[in-house]
Amino acid sequence: MGRTSGLGDSAIAEAGPRPSADTWLPPTAPKEKTSHHQSNSRFPKQLLASLLILLLLLAISFFIAFIIFFQRWSQLIKEKKNPKEVFHEKLICEKTHLNVEGKSWGCCPENWMISNTSCYFISSEAKTWTESKKNCTGMQALLLVINAKEEQLLIIQKLNRNSAYYVGLSDPEGMHQWQRVDQSPYNRSVTFWHPYEPSNYKEHCVFINFRQGNWGWNDASCDVPQKSICKMMKIYL
Template structure:
């Protein structure tokens, strides 16, 4: 049999492990911290993943995820290079079109979880994701 597991203190889902940071950093530093743990900032590919993650978050905090818009490209990109699918997004109303805000975080606003575009140097908590380790 093949066993899938995650590092200690990480949350387990179908194929991924998640770690929610308690410290706040800018987006680049957040991604570096995730990379240092063998992970990357959170990439949301399906609705169920968004629901799983948001059930574990504190409504009073905001969390960087692995979606950004490098200034020279003018297009949203995931840190793991997976395709950005407009039909699998959870933007708060009016949030995805501010061209001065190039990084994305998840926050609880008006009674629901969603994505916000933000300045990349704003300190936030973050969510790291890695594939399960199979033994």
């Protein structure tokens, strides 16, 4: 009985003292775990943001493309349209016998004089030569350039003998080097000057008037207000 008790005490001594119930041990820190739910919720947000940015870029690109297309389309429409048709709202048309491809009507603006190929506007308002030139240009026309005797005869039938009318002929340098407003060459064989005209190197512009029983051209001061005649080609429809 005595040996048994001795062995038991020795075993207890070797094992060392047991911790008492009152001894405190720090709790083991739990391992941090990545939440699968949080990961899944973050992914749709990133995807949504990327989609929104993509849609915004597409919208901007579409808007820019639309502006460019609209500008080109507008330019194309303007190029196809005759500017005279845009300016003159009312036209007087007649069947044309000229060989104009795809066109059967020749038109002039309302209140303009009609010839075979041209339209003429006889202004009743007196202006300087420069103002008259601008007035014709504003109507998509030019100051009258007479190209043939038949045209001169046609025009004078509609003119008032008590008035003078500026035409598209001037001498900017004062040397009687006459220039036509349509940039065509000055042709001395197709001129209708009054006798002894042009007569004054200080008079740089030309009007047509009735003198000594005839209509003809006369050089005159460009600053004196006179009536005028505008000319434009027919509009073919």
